Amino acid sequence: MGFTEMKPEELKDNPFDLIGKQWMLISAGNEEKCNTMTASWGGLGVIWGEPTATVYIRQTRYTKEFVDNSDYFTLSIFDMNKENRKALTLCGKVSGRDTDKIKDAGLTPYYVDGTVGFEEARMIIICKKVYAQYMGPENFVCKENIEKWYGDNDFHTMYLGQITKVLVKED
Numbered sequence: 001m002g003f004t005e006m007k008p009e010e011l012k013d014n015p016f017d018l019i020g021k022q023w024m025l026i027s028a029g030n031e032e033k034c035n036t037m038t039a040s041w042g043g044l045g046v047i048w049g050e051p052t053a054t055v056y057i058r059q060t061r062y063t064k065e066f067v068d069n070s071d072y073f074t075l076s077i078f079d080m081n082k083e084n085r086k087a088l089t090l091c092g093k094v095s096g097r098d099t100d101k102i103k104d105a106g107l108t109p110y111y112v113d114g115t116v117g118f119e120e121a122r123m124i125i126i127c128k129k130v131y132a133q134y135m136g137p138e139n140f141v142c143k144e145n146i147e148k149w150y151g152d153n154d155f156h157t158m159y160l161g162q163i164t165k166v167l168v169k170e171d
Contacts, residue, residue: 003124003167008051011166015044022080023088026055027116028066028073034109034116036102037063038092051163053127056156062097064157072114072128073161076121113165122169127161
């Protein structure tokens with residue numbers, strides 16, 4: 001099975017379900033070296049007149065190095081069956097610094113447009129990085145979120161990626 005390209009505006013999926021409930025893998029890199037991480041925080045919308053994805057990556061995550069050093073990143077969306085949940089759980093618990101978690105999770109890299117997604121995904125959203133900002137404590141309006149989410153001071157960087165392509169698994 002391969003993938004078919006569709007326009008971002010044709011997406012029918014609920015982004016709250018796609019990201020918050022089904023999770024996703026944020027990935028960057030190339031055929032020589034890549035990394036991925038599980039995420040359940042993010043969004044899809046429009047900014048600067050373009051369809052855009054927003055993702056958040058903590059400072060300590062190995063994947064952040066790949067996103068920082070790449071022009072593109074991907075969001076791989078999976079059907080959340082038992083096997084995929086196990087793979088995404090592993091990708092969220094172990095670091096690619098320490099192990100080949102892509103191999104350990106049983107995932108197959110799918111190289112496209114100079115970046116990487118996964119063949120097992122039902123959808124791959126390819127994003128051109130257009131903005132990044134550290135989300136430091138000085139900018140929090142709701143200060144309670146600092147204690148609730150950042151007790152370890154491992155704050156996120158927010159990335160905006162212009163969606164350049166959406167690939168959907170063929171049936």
